[in-house]
Amino acid sequence: xxxxxxxIQNWIPAGSRVLDLGCGNGDLLAWLRDNKQxxxxxxxxxxxxxxxxxxxxxxxxxxxxxxxxxxxASDSFDMVVMTQALQAVHYPDKxxxxxxxxxxxxxxxxxxxxxxxxxxxxxxxxxxxxxDFLPYTWYNTPNxxxxxxxDFERLSHELGARVLERLAVDRHHKHGVTSRLWPxxxxxxxxYRVTGAVR
Numbered sequence: 001x002x003x004x005x006x007x008i009q010n011w012i013p014a015g016s017r018v019l020d021l022g023c024g025n026g027d028l029l030a031w032l033r034d035n036k037q038x039x040x041x042x043x044x045x046x047x048x049x050x051x052x053x054x055x056x057x058x059x060x061x062x063x064x065x066x067x068x069x070x071x072x073a074s075d076s077f078d079m080v081v082m083t084q085a086l087q088a089v090h091y092p093d094k095x096x097x098x099x100x101x102x103x104x105x106x107x108x109x110x111x112x113x114x115x116x117x118x119x120x121x122x123x124x125x126x127x128x129x130x131x132d133f134l135p136y137t138w139y140n141t142p143n144x145x146x147x148x149x150x151d152f153e154r155l156s157h158e159l160g161a162r163v164l165e166r167l168a169v170d171r172h173h174k175h176g177v178t179s180r181l182w183p184x185x186x187x188x189x190x191x192y193r194v195t196g197a198v199r
Contacts, residue, residue: 026053114148
């Protein structure tokens with residue numbers, strides 16, 4: 001399992017009902033089902049990933065995240081997970097609001113555009129950063145809404161959400177003292193667990 005999914009699975013209680021947005025090939029849901037007796041669904045748009053989910057016996061629905069989550073009732077899930085997709089949707093604020101509506105808690109991961117390498121690249125080269133972790137140029141990137149940890153936390157606050165846990169990790173999903181002291185500067189990826197206002 002990917003390193004970020006290994007971290008995320010620790011935040012998901014056994015027996016939970018989980019919705020995984022942009023579930024990819026279904027690795028997380030398959031592992032949670034087999035090891036934590038978790039049930040739920042994955043939403044995915046890529047046909048190859050959908051086929052991989054079906055092969056693993058993962059419940060998957062073909063759905064565009066930009067269309068929202070209107071087909072799910074409020075509080076349908078214990079956990080809603082979205083890894084590395086927040087920056088690629090057209091309306092991240094609306095999707096986060098929907099996630100908070102259908103799930104009691106949400107786990108979201110995204111690249112931090114406030115990381116010192118991004119800042120240095122912009123300052124020294126005057127161009128949008130390109131790296132192993134962010135390999136696309138500005139005109140062909142699927143990432144259309146870059147944000148920083150500060151941006152995400154402000155949006156969460158505006159939506160009435162509360163941050164329960166936050167990890168600022170590097171590209172290998174390791175974290176240490178410096179990323180705890182200066183998360184917005186040192187962390188390359190944010191891993192957040194948030195909940196909506198008391199209902």
